[in-house]
Amino acid sequence: MILGIESSCDDTGLAIFDERNGSFPYEKTSSQADLHVPYGGVVPQLAAREHLRNFPILLEDLKQKIALPEITKIAVTCGPGLPGSLALGISFARSLGLILKREVLGIHHLRGHLLSPFIGKNLQDNDFRMKNFPHLSLLVSGGNTILSEVSSNFEVKVLAQTIDDAAGEAIDKGAKLLGLKYPGGPEVEHFAAHGDAKFFKFPQAFTKSNEMAFSFSGLKTSLRYMLEKLSDEELREQFNNICASYQFAVVDILTKKMEQALSLRKFHSIGLSGGVSNNHFLRERVQKLGAIKQIVCHLPKAKYTGDNASMIAFAAAVDEIHVSKIIDFYPNWKL
Secondary structure, three states: OEEEEEOOOOEEEEEEEEOOOOEEEEEEEEEOHHHHHHHOOOOHHHHHHHHHHHHHHHHHHHHOOOOHHHOOEEEEEEEOOOHHHHHHHHHHHHHHHHHHOOEEEEEEHHHHHHHHHHOOOOOOOHHHHHHHOOEEEEEEOOOOEEEEEEOOOOOEEEEEEEOOOOHHHHHHHHHHHOOOOOOHHHHHHHHHOOOOOOOOOOOOOOOOOOOOOEOOHHHHHHHHHHHHHOOHHHHHHHHHHHHHHHHHHHHHHHHHHHHHHHHHOOOOEEEEEOHHHHOHHHHHHHHHHHHHHOOEEEOOOHHHOOOOHHHHHHHHHHOHHHOEOOOOOOOOOOO
């Protein structure tokens, strides 16, 4: 029974993963999103303060479902993330470890995301691994855009990553320019659903197959210049089309890079992870790519797309060779 603890940014999470049957007897995330709305983004000091308040509340809730002595291991996010938020989670994990006399394991937050599409699947089965690895993973969030090759031993080789803004960050910044509330991704997606994705053409960087990288800063600048030229009436009339076209530019280059990677070598499956992987348009495009290429597509359940403790507990169970026995916080921990 592995207790997962997540606090890399502004979501406080606890989850229990039962290795015996692959189930989650407990999983809960306390979101701070509404608290940060007035600031247009996450305020680190505020996030850390809320983790301090939320962990005891979640622990009391967990105790209604699971007796603490049943926990056999504790797994905590050690990075990357906000230093203050990480420190709160690690302190909480160490304290529980001392009280319960249980081993505490450090988990790489991004590895948790990479493995989240496989939650509910038997990664310990050699036949499953042979059929699904090497795996082409696209991790897309507010802070990361990473296309990587994942081996059957969960070794990660980065194939392409952003040189500036992450895809989620670009969408959030675009939403802010459009006057939409934080977090901007769901807001842009909502209005995009009623617009024409081909109405406006926004620029895309590194479109050639030999340019394995992402860049989204130019996209945001292009949107700003467009908005400066539009009258208030034109903006109202074209608002849905702008959102749809902006979202399309991000999603299209993400899936193009996946397709280019598939042309370079043979993969047995493809998958999405990270907060932006909950975007329905992106999920549809990746599923379509999988169908065209006749390759298995793994998508995480919606509740496992954002920051959550379930993926941390799951990673501790299936990816033992990459857990850290040295419990410290690493804000800039690379894959």
